[in-house]
Amino acid sequence: QKEVEQDPGPLSVPEGAIVSLNCTYSNSAFQYFMWYRQYSRKGPELLMYTYSSGNKEDGRFTAQVDKSSKYISLFIRDSQPSDSATYLCAMSVEGQNFVFGPGTRLSVLP
Amino acid sequence: NAGVTQTPKFQVLKTGQSMTLQCAQDMNHNSMYWYRQDPGMGLRLIYYSASEGTTDKGEVPNGYNVSRLNKREFSLRLESAAPSQTSVYFCATRFGGIQYFGAGTRLSVL
Numbered sequence: 001q002k003e004v005e006q007d008p009g010p011l012s013v014p015e016g017a018i019v020s021l022n023c024t025y026s027n028s029a030f031q032y033f034m035w036y037r038q039y040s041r042k043g044p045e046l047l048m049y050t051y052s053s054g055n056k057e058d059g060r061f062t063a064q065v066d067k068s069s070k071y072i073s074l075f076i077r078d079s080q081p082s083d084s085a086t087y088l089c090a091m092s093v094e095g096q097n098f099v100f101g102p103g104t105r106l107s108v109l110p
Numbered sequence: 111n112a113g114v115t116q117t118p119k120f121q122v123l124k125t126g127q128s129m130t131l132q133c134a135q136d137m138n139h140n141s142m143y144w145y146r147q148d149p150g151m152g153l154r155l156i157y158y159s160a161s162e163g164t165t166d167k168g169e170v171p172n173g174y175n176v177s178r179l180n181k182r183e184f185s186l187r188l189e190s191a192a193p194s195q196t197s198v199y200f201c202a203t204r205f206g207g208i209q210y211f212g213a214g215t216r217l218s219v220l
Binding site for chain 1: 150151152153155158168200204206207208209210211212213214216
């Protein structure tokens with residue numbers, strides 16, 4: 001079993017839709033949970049991070065962590081064509097190396 | 111504030127040639143990383159440096175060497191490039207549980 005699983009997509013949605021992106025993981029020691037956005041031919045850009053469990057909201061983006069289910073989610077409300085990118089989840093334990101999901105490619109169609 | 115800067119952005123090599131990928135950061139972070147990103151494989155850790163003067167192997171270190179020149183700079187060297195090293199290379203720093211990435215170097219080995 002891979003440490004982090006993520007559906008690679010591609011996922012296509014119409015503009016204005018609510019998007020749900022998810023990752024599951026197996027290591028219960030993970031403390032930091034991150035979402036990166038990567039545009040084509042660019043480096044990953046930190047979008048949101050959460051320490052331990054709970055929700056975090058930033059504008060149209062909401063990150064959720066459910067440690068009991070080992071499941072994290074990123075919700076995008078009122079999706080825009082500019083949200084079209086690959087979204088990578090990442091996790092870590094303090095002082096240890098990061099583990100990344102393979103990324104989900106999202107297309108928001110005008 | 112440039113963050114993490116990688117040079118060059120693009121490079122084409124012939125099999126057997128050598129080259130060094132440069133990474134510099136102005137974030138004053140202790141930890142620095144080199145990843146490669148291949149389609150369907152996600153980000154894989156090549157080498158990392160927890161602090162100036164220390165380096166350690168990651169998941170895929172074969173064929174690479176690194177130098178942590180000072181706190182700001184962390185270089186990745188390919189001594190004898192092979193077609194299997196065709197990839198996009200990312201440098202990253204770390205602060206606490208979060209990583210910050212450069213824009214990447216796109217390398218082709220013919």
